Amino acid sequence: MSTPTGFMEYQRELPSDRDPLERIKDWNEFHRMFSEEQLRTQGSRCMDCGTPYCHTGMELAGSASGCPINNLIPEWNNLVYRGLWREAYERLSKTNNFPEFTGRVCPAPCEGSCTVGLIGEPVTIKTIEQAIIDRAFEEGWVVPQPPKARTGKKVAVVGSGPAGLAAAAQLNKAGHTVTVYERADRLGGLMMYGIPTMKLEKNIVERRIELLRAEGITFVTNTEIGKDISSEQLLAEFDSVVLCGGATKARGLGDIEGAKLKGIHPAMDFLNASIKSYLDSNLADGNYIDAKNKHVIVIGGGDTGTDCVATSLRLDCTSVTQFGTHAKAPDVRDSVSNPWPQFPNVYTLDYAHEEAKALYGEDPRAFSVLTKKFVGDENGNVKELHTVQIRRYVDEQGRKIYEEIAGTEKVWPADLVLVAVGFEGPERTIIDQLGLETDRRSNVKAAYGKYKTSVDKVFAAGDMRRGQSLIVWAINEGREAAREVDKYLMGSSMLP
Structure with missing residues (x-):
């Protein structure tokens, strides 16, 4: 808790965006940011609500309620209020591999389930999240952290969208040798070519990918699995394969x-x-x-x-x-x-x-x-x-x-x-080559929380498994799938 009465003393405020008639003349991000004092004031509105629904990550009535990656929101709100920015960054990084993405493009289901919203306007969680990670980059706190040792196991990740990058990041932390395959000429999947630069400038995506590369992950672009490299060949060359190709078949x-x-x-x-x-x-x-x-x-x-x-x-x-x-x-x-x-x-x-x-x-x-x-x-x-x-x-x-x-x-x-x-589900090339089972919506069949497909060594996560969804759900599934792959390869896992 920040201040017991902060939510009563201060009103919810958001930074003013660039003028609409001016920003349509360019392709730059349209958001502005608060000063540190304003951010600390907004952080003070986070109350001692007992059960913080903001980080529960449930699905209610067909949409997310709370944060699907279970961000420890009240904790880093409090740290920002106290001016402990590095500690806030460290707490945020425990649950979210890419807060610079979610802080910009997530629709913030956490705010929809904020307890303050029961009686007033919710805490400006998303704004504070972006401010934490942006400051961390400015201060030089975000640095490559390669694993201290390698396991000798090789994992292929198909797709470099948020699910694929999250899976790769976590598997690399566990010490596995990870190769990410992307069919486009640039990395990032939906975050690169699906989301306009006004919402997410691409240097933000490329900055994170360079960090992952520095941590030891190999990226291969202009390579479509199932065409340039057969699915069977991938299976033969790697100890495990994680499919994160998205749900790109347009309706x-x-x-x-x-x-x-x-x-x-x-x-x-x-x-x-x-x-x-x-x-x-x-x-x-x-x-x-x-x-x-x-x-x-x-x-x-x-x-x-x-x-x-x-x-x-x-x-x-x-x-x-x-x-x-x-x-x-x-x-x-x-x-x-x-x-x-x-x-x-x-x-x-x-x-x-x-x-x-x-x-x-x-x-x-x-x-x-x-x-x-x-x-x-x-x-x-x-x-x-x-x-x-x-x-x-x-x-x-x-x-x-x-x-x-x-x-x-x-x-x-x-x-x-x-x-x-909308989208009808994933494209069929890999599915047909490997003979993967699909669900009634044509997504790759793999139980949530397990991510194991009907074919040995093959896991699926993100939109390819669950259908068209949010970036934050893709990160959730990429992280969880990495843990299950680690268990499969090593017998147990220390990944969260």
Whole structure:
């Protein structure tokens, strides 16, 4: 506990972000940080709540409640309040391999289950977390820590996203010789090419990878397992294999009329290309899907769709609208259907929505909208999109039902349509080559907490095992899978 009455004496505050109309002119991170005094004040709001739900890491009502990696949040809040920054960093590092990632892009389920939130506004946990790790880098406290001895065991990790990097980091700490394979030209997986630089600048990712490399991990890029190297060869060369390839098979639009028209693209193709072109040439090479002077429609109301909105704005679109089949969330938490400590389902403006509203005067989202068909021009390019308003409910069998509302049909101009309706699961190449069992959602079948697949020596973690999820869950699974691999190789494990 910091101060017994801090949560009553001080209000929750967040640092002011860069002005939306200014930040859409560049691709830099939009957050600003508090002063040390302000951070200590916010840390003082963390109360002696007895049972700190902020670090419980449960799943309630289909979403995370509390921190999935069980960060010791009240402890480092208190240390920041007391000005003990190095001790706060050391405490944070006990549970989180990459707080510089989660402090920037995690949706902070910890804050949704903060006890102070029962009677007021929660503690600014995410802001304090980022401040701790950023200061640790500035002070030079974050240094390579290679293991003192090697076990002689070799482990291959497939995929360099958050699950793969977490597994590799932990296995390396245990003394195993770790090689990480990445099919892209840069390391980081989703954190490199899936998340725009406005949320996570790529030098932050590369800085951590260089530390892992200095600790003894080998990274191999431009190499796809199952194509450049067969899955069987990998199995023969390593004592164990950890699959962290993600859930990258995009869900399509099905049989909607006109869905094959030119100008309709998967959201990740749009994001990947724009980020790569920006990193390669500051967009000078033109190797991206251009949104300039176009009416952009984003189908899908999640984070990927939101990132498409922000990216379209920076590519000088004429307009951008984001469709969601869900209804607009209430302004305050419904204590009956969405009680604490569930993640609060309330109306908020994410960074991209704030930018679009500043530019165009209104929230770019359209709620409870179902796309009915696309219409093209004489050259086969999409030119308009037809929708209808819906009511969405769940029937007795648990199925989502979309009931169209008569008289709500609408036609939207659309020169570029980005489809961000989720993912169907992992790609099949490795799964088929190794004959791995899959679950009903086509993910690799491996029990949570065990991560062992149906094939000896092979483990799976992250989105490839659980389906599309949060970075913080990927880190959780990568860490836990590393512990299980260590047990498999050595008979026991000292990894957390």
